[in-house]
Every structure is written in C-alpha cells, then in structure tokens.
Amino acid sequence: MKIKGRGNNKGKAQGRILFSNEPISFLGGIDPETGKIVEEGHELKGEKVKDKILVFPKGKGSTVGSYVLYQLSKNNKEPSAIINSESEAIVAVGAIISSIPLIDKIDINKLPKKGMISVDSEEGTVKF
Numbered sequence: 001m002k003i004k005g006r007g008n009n010k011g012k013a014q015g016r017i018l019f020s021n022e023p024i025s026f027l028g029g030i031d032p033e034t035g036k037i038v039e040e041g042h043e044l045k046g047e048k049v050k051d052k053i054l055v056f057p058k059g060k061g062s063t064v065g066s067y068v069l070y071q072l073s074k075n076n077k078e079p080s081a082i083i084n085s086e087s088e089a090i091v092a093v094g095a096i097i098s099s100i101p102l103i104d105k106i107d108i109n110k111l112p113k114k115g116m117i118s119v120d121s122e123e124g125t126v127k128f
C-alpha cells in the first residue's frame with residue numbers, strides 16, 4: 001500500500017518501523033550518544049532510533065530538540081527517516097539540518113505498527 005503525505009526534506013529510506021502513539025521530546029527524551037529513548041513513562045523507553053523509520057504524531061518539548069536530532073546524526077545514531085501526523089518546527093528544523101527524510105500529514109493510524117516501510121520524501125509517499 002502507498003500513502004501520500006507531505007515531503008519536508010528530500011531523501012529516500014527503507015527500514016523497520018519504530019512506532020509511537022505519543023509525541024517525542026528529543027531534548028531529554030532521547031540520549032544523543034546512544035540513540036536510546038530514555039523518557040520515563042514513554043511507550044518507547046529503551047528502544048533505539050538508529051536506522052529505524054521513526055513514526056510518531058509530532059514533537060514536543062524544548063526547541064533544543066532540533067539540535068539533539070543533529071547530535072544524533074553526528075553520532076551516527078539517527079533514525080533513517082521520520083513520519084509524523086503533523087511536524088512542528090522542532091522536528092522539521094532538526095530533520096533538515098540533519099538531512100533526515102521527513103514526511104508529515106500522514107494518518108499514522110493507517111500505518112502498520114511494525115515491519116518494514118519505505119519512505120520517499122521527494123514524492124511525499126510511504127510504502128508498506
């Protein structure tokens with residue numbers, strides 16, 4: 001199946017889905033050294049974002065989160081792509097400065113919660 005959204009940063013990626021129903025805070029929520037989700041009580045606590053297609057509704061928390069995404073990419077711990085219901089500025093800026101493909105305006109409830117997925121953020125499409 002192919003779903004069209006809005007491509008925000010050009011690029012293609014394929015990988016395993018890491019799916020969250022909850023927003024993600026990059027500052028304080030993800031360790032930039034390891035790529036591990038560390039936010040207490042978060043449904044993905046303990047998971048690593050590296051090489052995953054990270055699916056979540058939107059970012060939350062500090063604007064410094066954009067820089068944490070950049071730190072993740074500098075440490076080779078970044079997700080391969082991000083899919084959001086609606087990206088806000090923190091995730092959008094972080095993805096752009098880190099060259100991470102990003103697609104939003106996707107009804108993430110229509111996506112599988114696990115398995116492989118392909119992202120083409122030039123077309124603005126996801127395939128699974």
Ligand SMILES: C/C(=C\C(=O)O)CCOP(=O)(O)O
Pocket residue numbers: 061062063064
């Ligand atoms: C740039 C900021 C802090 C710093 O330099 O460490 C302010 C961030 O403000 P938020 O309200 O957390 O976005």
